[in-house]
Amino acid sequence: MARAANDKTVLGSVWLREEPERTRAPLSREDIVETAIKVLDRDGLEQLSMRRMAVELGTAATSALYWRIANKNDLLELAVDAVIGGALVETDEGDWRDQLTALAQAAYGVLADHPWAPQLLASHAGLGPNYQAYTERVLGVLNSAGFKGVHLDAAVSAVIHYVVGAAVTDAAWTATVRRSALTERDWPTAAGDQLGVEPDTLAAYLSRDDLAGPAARFQSGLRAILIGLRPRQLR
Known part of the structure; x- marks a missing residue:
């Protein structure tokens, strides 16, 4: 039986969901994506994980990571679109x-x-x-x-x-x-x-x-x- 989509995965794309509301978290979504791109450039696609991102961002930022970006697929979508921005x-x-x-x-x-x-x-x-x-x-x-x-x-x-x-x-x-x-x-x-x-x-x-x-x-x-x-x- 197919798993029902929840509000973090519905429609299969981060771009088809509302961005989380602003909070007092120390990092923005843009900050997280920028760090992800650095990790991807340095270590390659296979090495990226949400756990690796939490380490890169620091313990204090872990909660901000999961509040801003629900999962790895969302992070990858955000990162690749940020890169495409350089082609404009x-x-x-x-x-x-x-x-x-x-x-x-x-x-x-x-x-x-x-x-x-x-x-x-x-x-x-x-x-x-x-x-x-x-x-x-x-x-x-x-x-x-x-x-x-x-x-x-x-x-x-x-x-x-x-x-x-x-x-x-x-x-x-x-x-x-x-x-x-x-x-x-x-x-x-x-x-x-x-x-x-x-x-x-x-x-x-x-x-x-x-x-x-x-x-x-x-x-x-x-x-x-x-x-x-x-x-x-x-x-």
Whole structure:
């Protein structure tokens, strides 16, 4: 028999519930989320727990943690949306392709800087205000460019799904290297033989600074998508 939802879990998302009322607790929800992001950046997604957060925040703040944020899933939703907020850049210059390039690069950049975040986008819907604002920015650029109707929806999906998909793929490689306990320099050498790939080739494929690396591949793929998009109405 399915467990009945309570007021802390109803509708499956922190964004679909009222935020707890203000109290005299020493920490705000924003303070807690900021600490969670630091822990996630430092230790990775697998190491985050509410117990770990209580330790990070200090004994005096434990009650504030559970008053402000009910459970780990809520905390992860809040953290990933906070990261997406870094992608809300200004796009006043250039044509619509230039503006979309700026938005796509910004989102890819913040997701690459926080590789745990794209992992969450596969299981936590983009219901937060920053994710919604980002989607609205992309939609607004395309709408102003003349995309209408079904084609507008398809174009928005093409851009956002490409950004998220590229970030998720890169994050999967990062997570694999992290789990190996090897350094980013040593892992290609150790894994190259198993994969049948030269270590230098594999290292270049994984390096964000290499011309054959994920950032360069992202740029090339984004250009291909934007060149292929044309303002028109699908019937």
